[in-house]
Amino acid sequence: xxxxxxxxxxxSPPTNxxxxxxxxxxxxxxxxxxxxxxxxxxxxxxxxxxxxxxxNRTEAEWLELVHQGIVxxxxxxxxxxxxxxxxxxxMHMVPGDLGDAETYTRLGEALQELDGQKNALFYCAIxxxxxxxxxxxxxxxxxxxQDNGFRRIVIEKPFGMDLESAKSLNTExxxxxxxxxxxxIDHYLGKESVQNLMVFRxxxxxxxxxxxxxxxxxxxxxxxxxxxxxxxxxxxxNSGALRDMIQSHLMQVMTLVAMEPPVELTDxxxxxxxxxxxxxxxxxxxxxxxxxxVFAQYAKGQVNxxxxxxxxxxxxxxxxxxxxxxAAAKFFVDNWRWQGVPFILxxxxxxKKRVSEIVIxxxxxxxxxxxxxGPAPLPNALVFRLQPDEGVFLRTNAKKPGLTTEMxxxxxxxxxxxxxxxxxxxxxxxxxxxxxxxxxxxSRADEVEESWKIIEPLLEEAKLRTDIKRYxxxxxxxxxxxxxxxxxxxxxxxxx
Ligand code: BG6
Numbered sequence: 001x002x003x004x005x006x007x008x009x010x011x012s013p014p015t016n017x018x019x020x021x022x023x024x025x026x027x028x029x030x031x032x033x034x035x036x037x038x039x040x041x042x043x044x045x046x047x048x049x050x051x052x053x054x055x056n057r058t059e060a061e062w063l064e065l066v067h068q069g070i071v072x073x074x075x076x077x078x079x080x081x082x083x084x085x086x087x088x089x090x091m092h093m094v095p096g097d098l099g100d101a102e103t104y105t106r107l108g109e110a111l112q113e114l115d116g117q118k119n120a121l122f123y124c125a126i127x128x129x130x131x132x133x134x135x136x137x138x139x140x141x142x143x144x145x146q147d148n149g150f151r152r153i154v155i156e157k158p159f160g161m162d163l164e165s166a167k168s169l170n171t172e173x174x175x176x177x178x179x180x181x182x183x184x185i186d187h188y189l190g191k192e193s194v195q196n197l198m199v200f201r202x203x204x205x206x207x208x209x210x211x212x213x214x215x216x217x218x219x220x221x222x223x224x225x226x227x228x229x230x231x232x233x234x235x236x237x238n239s240g241a242l243r244d245m246i247q248s249h250l251m252q253v254m255t256l257v258a259m260e261p262p263v264e265l266t267d268x269x270x271x272x273x274x275x276x277x278x279x280x281x282x283x284x285x286x287x288x289x290x291x292x293x294v295f296a297q298y299a300k301g302q303v304n305x306x307x308x309x310x311x312x313x314x315x316x317x318x319x320x321x322x323x324x325x326x327a328a329a330k331f332f333v334d335n336w337r338w339q340g341v342p343f344i345l346x347x348x349x350x351x352k353k354r355v356s357e358i359v360i361x362x363x364x365x366x367x368x369x370x371x372x373x374g375p376a377p378l379p380n381a382l383v384f385r386l387q388p389d390e391g392v393f394l395r396t397n398a399k400k401p402g403l404t405t406e407m408x409x410x411x412x413x414x415x416x417x418x419x420x421x422x423x424x425x426x427x428x429x430x431x432x433x434x435x436x437x438x439x440x441x442x443s444r445a446d447e448v449e450e451s452w453k454i455i456e457p458l459l460e461e462a463k464l465r466t467d468i469k470r471y472x473x474x475x476x477x478x479x480x481x482x483x484x485x486x487x488x489x490x491x492x493x494x495x496x
Contacts, residue, residue, distance in 0.1 A: 014045040135177065192423050193416055296325070
């Protein structure tokens, strides 16, 4: 533990961190690297232990597997052998199948042996069809009672596949855990750059007067990726970009852009405000979303100089698949602040580059004083770059040096970490928060249901789809985006 962590009392409470799916990708890529980083920073209590529930492996095999996984998938961690050995001291394995009641009994015995008095965090890094069974298994083995400390469960996304399945999952989980014990992960909320949006909005007095329909023309929230589906066809074929990114990550970000200032920084105060935004979203109407949404799929092309196959040429994708790898939707938040301001959320795989941004485009000036016959000056824009190169940019117009009055674009840049300090990984932020019992950055049951309800008409439309537009991989050439943004000043924002 570092001195600073002890002095400021920031270390998380001693906890049995139980990972279901402990040999899987998420554990290797994100969870263990996040816990190791927390150990480095003194934020993981020395008495906290990590128990992996694993099938068909010995403890030695499991440790070897995850160690190699961390080295391969999280090279930025620069994990040294001695540090791994120290971390591995905390690790234990419980063998067993998630469908077998014995597994949970064994887990209970193991936790008792480790220290029956401790808090327990159950992390479900498993396929969604196992969430309920796992929660019930824990209950049946008496592991959900909060007699000696807290019991919390973390549920990964996707949380349901539509409104009905999300509602059932909520009901099933709430039969085992109280809502306050359930942490639904949306890792976009764990990104520091997303939290910076809240600070930027509510700690600067110059923002509030501008943050409304009077000054803002429209908002674009985007997550472009250069990667494809990365061998996840089985999941992605049933999901598509709308479910994968818009219903969860981008709609959550939209609520933070649009919400009113919460009365205090508690989880429920923030989530109440986010929920009000969702409730104000104008419903899409079945069969009309065509002019309010764009769906497309990547064709073959080149990304970063390398040839890549079309989506339908990826392993395990049906050759006639019409699943969208690009989705855009235009939302309206019908309330006092935002009435008439479009929020365009878009995301795509195999795009020209990887970049996630929130773009606030302001209205144009009433006329061009400097060239009355010329085009209007470019609109001002405030851009929150969520990743990579996190920061905030303000796009303005200024005078070009010289004797004539010509304009040039002036971009004021404020990097998020100007001194080069590390930006914490989303999973580290979120794991720390669960251990601290702070649910502000997690989606509440009603938020998840409301967001599914909003996009339901788009999902219905997708079910009837027989064909889909295509865009060449590695480009921004998505058909339909021009018309979707018609009337929005500056049109479609293609990140530079
Ligand atoms: C996940 C999606 O939730 O987020 C992936 O399932 C996507 O398809 C990923 O690639 C994007 O996350 P990030 O943090 O890289 O923007």
